[in-house]
Amino acid sequence: MKKVEEILQQHSLKNTKIRQAVLGLLMQSTEGLSHQDLSKSLDMDFDRVTLFRTLHAFEENGILHKIIDLNGTAKYAYTLPQDKNTGNHSHAHFMCLNCGQVVCLDETFLLNEIKVPQGFEKKTIDVQVKGVCAKCN
Numbered sequence: 349m350k351k352v353e354e355i356l357q358q359h360s361l362k363n364t365k366i367r368q369a370v371l372g373l374l375m376q377s378t379e380g381l382s383h384q385d386l387s388k389s390l391d392m393d394f395d396r397v398t399l400f401r402t403l404h405a406f407e408e409n410g411i412l413h414k415i416i417d418l419n420g421t422a423k424y425a426y427t428l429p430q431d432k433n434t435g436n437h438s439h440a441h442f443m444c445l446n447c448g449q450v451v452c453l454d455e456t457f458l459l460n461e462i463k464v465p466q467g468f469e470k471k472t473i474d475v476q477v478k479g480v481c482a483k484c485n
C-alpha cells in the first residue's frame with residue numbers, strides 16, 4: 349500500500365499534519381468513518397472547519413469517497429487506486445443494521461451493465477447490502 353505522503357504529493361496536496369493524520373486513519377480503517385469518528389480519533393488540536401475542508405479536498409481528488417449510512421450520516425472511506433479508473437464508484441457497501449458500521453465490499457457493479465428504461469440516462473451507481481456484521485452477529 350502507498351504511503352500517505354506519496355498520495356498527498358501525487359495529488360499536489362500540501363502535506364499538513366491534519367491531512368496526514370486523517371488519511372492515515374482512513375487507510376487503516378476497515379470501516380467508513382464519520383466526521384465525528386475522525387474528530388474523536390485525531391490526537392491533535394484542529395477546528396471543525398479544517399477537518400471538513402480536509403475531507404472535501406480528499407473527496408474532490410478521488411482519494412476518499414463518501415457513503416451515506418442508514419442514519420443519514422456521511423461516512424468516508426479510502427478509495428483504492430484500482431477503483432478510481434472505473435469512472436463510477438461501483439463497489440457495494442455493507443451496512444450493519446445493528447451497529448450502523450459501513451464497510452466497502454470487493455464486489456463491484458458496473459453501471460453500463462444496469463438496464464434502465466429508454467430515454468433514461470445513467471449517472472452513478474450505489475449498491476447497498478444490509479445485514480449484520482461479524483461483531484454484532
Ligand SMILES: [Zn+2]
Pocket residue numbers: 444445446447448449480481482483484
Ligand atoms: Zn454491527
Ligand SMILES: [Zn+2]
Pocket residue numbers: 413415425439440441451452453
Ligand atoms: Zn466504498
